[in-house]
Amino acid sequence: MRKYRRLKIALISTCMSLLVLAGVGYANRDALTAWGYDLFLSDKVEASFAGSYQPLTDRPTATEAPKVENPFSILLMGVDARAQERGRSDTMIYTVVRPQDGNVLMVSIPRDTYADIVGKDKMDKITHAYAFGGAEMAVNSVEKLLDAQIDHYASINFQGFVQVVDTLGGIHLPIGKDIVNKGADHEKFTVKANKDSYTGVEALNYVRYREDAGGDMSRTERNRVFLEELVHRASSLKQWNRIPEVLDIAGENFSTDLPPESMNELAKKFLQTGHEIQSYTLKGDGKRMGKQNLWYFVTDEDDLNHVRATISTWLNPETPIEQLTVPQDPNQATDSSATPKNAA
8 A cells, every 4th residue: 555655755755855754665665766766856856946945044054965874953844925925934843853763753833832033032923933034033943942953944835835736636635614714804715625625725725724713723733734635645646747847846935955965865865764753733822912912822831841852852863762752742641652663
């Protein structure tokens, strides 16, 4: 059932940096898969992403891929930007990648998280960091929030996702009830429930929906579901002639401080390693604050400290696999499945 998944996921992991490092293929196909990628796709990937390289100005420029034997961190951002706008980072995922044992930690940060915006000397929603100062301010603000280094970043414009979804022929979304955005100060749209497939615009509206009871946490979850469904659709693509078009669309809407050749090396490396992704979302409560009585997501300090300690553990190359756990949700009982499966 999964025998073709490794090559396909490698394609999309290159398009979206490390957002889609998921799935395990058959070990005896590793060499052939990496060879095929190198032979048929390597040059196309570098050409499609030639204009995506945008290094940060306040830190050393990356000239080669992270050393594959050491853990590294990357901030993944999905940016909701209209024409002529910088946009806001609707999705922010702090990711630790451990190439030596194939484990990945993804910590989602709700967009309305009340945080120190580095460079603006103010507390605000962390999504505004990207709007104020682009990737550089977003990276610095997340580093301060999590008290953890960010080695690299990758941002993807959601408008590009619309084109990718339509090029792929639509995607599945788990919508069991009509989504209706009708608030006076919100964009108006309706996404019908229980459809077999959703268009790019419908998928983007699913992500943008703001009027459910779950607030910022629900929106963060929909962002995650959307990205997973997009990857699933792309990984099942049978028409290989569409791949160059998808790569070109993604490349036009993607920016990172990793050069294209470095992305290529990472993609090939991950083709040869089994992967286990552990996901977590910062815990906290929504509340209105300040003179304007604005809505913020305020992190739980105990949970935030647990997340910081977890990140430090994952970034340590000496940490054994059995200790690569995620913070325990205080509302759930202890679950041994939080330990990476590659620990066996």
